[in-house]
Amino acid sequence: MSLPLSGSQTVGPYFSIGLSPLCSEEVASGAQGEAVIVEGQLLDADGAPVPDGFLEIWQADGDGRYIMNKPASSAAEAVGFGRIRTRPDGSFRFATIKPGAVPYDAERMQAPHLVVLVFMRGLLRHLVTRLYFPDEPANLTDPVLQLVPAERRSTLIAQASGKPGTLHWDIVMRQPEANTKPETVFFAW
Amino acid sequence: MLETETRSPQIRPEDPPGSQPDYCYPPYASSVLRAPSQPLVVLPHTLSERTGPVFGHGLLQPNDNDLTAQHAGQPLGERMLVHGRVLDEDGRPVRSALVEVWQANAAGRYLHKVDQHDAPLDPNFSGAGRVITDDQGRYQFRTIKPGAYPWGNHYNAWRPQHIHFSLFGAGILSRLVTQMYFPGDPLHALDPIFNSITDPRARERLISRFDIEKTEPAFALAYEFNIVLRGTNDTPFEEGKR
Numbered sequence: 001m002s003l004p005l006s007g008s009q010t011v012g013p014y015f016s017i018g019l020s021p022l023c024s025e026e027v028a029s030g031a032q033g034e035a036v037i038v039e040g041q042l043l044d045a046d047g048a049p050v051p052d053g054f055l056e057i058w059q060a061d062g063d064g065r066y067i068m069n070k071p072a073s074s075a076a077e078a079v080g081f082g083r084i085r086t087r088p089d090g091s092f093r094f095a096t097i098k099p100g101a102v103p104y105d106a107e108r109m110q111a112p113h114l115v116v117l118v119f120m121r122g123l124l125r126h127l128v129t130r131l132y133f134p135d136e137p138a139n140l141t142d143p144v145l146q147l148v149p150a151e152r153r154s155t156l157i158a159q160a161s162g163k164p165g166t167l168h169w170d171i172v173m174r175q176p177e178a179n180t181k182p183e184t185v186f187f188a189w
Numbered sequence: 190m191l192e193t194e195t196r197s198p199q200i201r202p203e204d205p206p207g208s209q210p211d212y213c214y215p216p217y218a219s220s221v222l223r224a225p226s227q228p229l230v231v232l233p234h235t236l237s238e239r240t241g242p243v244f245g246h247g248l249l250q251p252n253d254n255d256l257t258a259q260h261a262g263q264p265l266g267e268r269m270l271v272h273g274r275v276l277d278e279d280g281r282p283v284r285s286a287l288v289e290v291w292q293a294n295a296a297g298r299y300l301h302k303v304d305q306h307d308a309p310l311d312p313n314f315s316g317a318g319r320v321i322t323d324d325q326g327r328y329q330f331r332t333i334k335p336g337a338y339p340w341g342n343h344y345n346a347w348r349p350q351h352i353h354f355s356l357f358g359a360g361i362l363s364r365l366v367t368q369m370y371f372p373g374d375p376l377h378a379l380d381p382i383f384n385s386i387t388d389p390r391a392r393e394r395l396i397s398r399f400d401i402e403k404t405e406p407a408f409a410l411a412y413e414f415n416i417v418l419r420g421t422n423d424t425p426f427e428e429g430k431r
Binding site for chain 1: 198210212217222232233236279300304382
């Protein structure tokens with residue numbers, strides 16, 4: 001039996017009414033590992049900030065394990081999950097740990113990465129992307145990154161921000177014009 | 190369960206045409222500047238995509254499943270029970286799935302600072318609820334019927350009556366945000382968000398069914414809304430075979 005999937009619809013402008021309780025900028029929720037803060041901005045096709053969007057993060061712990069054995073009773077207990085609203089200037093910030101490498105298949109490993117879901121008013125179906133870490137040799141052999149055209153891979157790799165322990169990563173819905181930030185790679189899922 | 194098993198990543202076939210909205214759908218004006226222009230990169234479903242967060246009943250507050258009982262008095266509007274099942278594509282119940290809902294009040298006004306529609310707020314209605322599905326994938330909550338409301342998409346644009354739904358399934362790619370509509374609403378044909386799903390059969394699946402069997406006599410009407418989420422292409426593991 002194969003049932004047709006329910007169709008997606010936009011979260012609209014008022015999602016915070018229903019989705020606030022799970023909002024948390026603390027993603028690691030106590031998991032041990034190398035602490036990292038991610039800061040960035042969500043930008044639309046005019047290069048304008050998106051103040052009415054949110055991200056959801058899903059990631060492994062420091063040992064590369066996805067924690068599904070402890071049903072979370074609060075956002076703060078959800079290890080590896082975060083829901084982060086953008087601010088009026090389109091910026092976002094969350095605290096987590098760098099995940100360990102996780103398997104791709106029986107032979108190959110993936111470079112440390114976060115799965116990132118993007119939701120906003122105007123988006124009829126959420127988008128899926130990934131955040132990878134800078135100065136990570138495993139990026140060169142990551143099987144998913146290799147599927148991305150080489151000239152676009154950098155949009156998935158966060159950059160050192162100059163602040164200790166803090167990475168910068170913008171999400172650009174579409175490049176407004178040449179010499180501006182390139183469009184982030186999104187995945188068909 | 191610690192998810193550490195390693196199966197070969199699967200590529201998912203494309204969804205049937207018209208069954209999901211395109212990112213850029215110009216009749217919905219806000220979609221134009223917020224849609225990617227480059228082709229999406231096809232993502233194999235690895236362990237990262239097959240896993241996802243799990244939420245427990247400790248997350249729920251009293252009356253999260255009764256939007257008519259969250260304040261001292263009763264909200265205005267038609268009381269109703271909304272219920273249904275959450276299934277995966279194979280028809281299996283999605284157990285312990287977190288369902289988050291939000292909606293306008295009976296006058297078509299959201300309790301949100303951005304909503305400037307000149308209709309009254311209801312001091313007895315916040316419009317937010319949460320439930321977790323049972324072992325058969327069933328959920329239900331009590332609320333009032335939301336009103337239609339105008340919006341700025343085009344001249345004389347009105348949203349049909351609807352309730353927003355957000356769901357978590359077996360893996361992070363089972364995630365779904367959608368809207369539940371009501372049968373017989375004349376605004377369906379005029380609404381670009383609803384019509385962004387271009388297959389009429391797929392649109393029909395977002396319209397709830399009036400359910401006389403589940404009405405609470407002399408108290409509340411009832412609507413049934415069933416939801417199908419992506420599975421994780423899992424063949425269930427038998428004990429001891431991992």
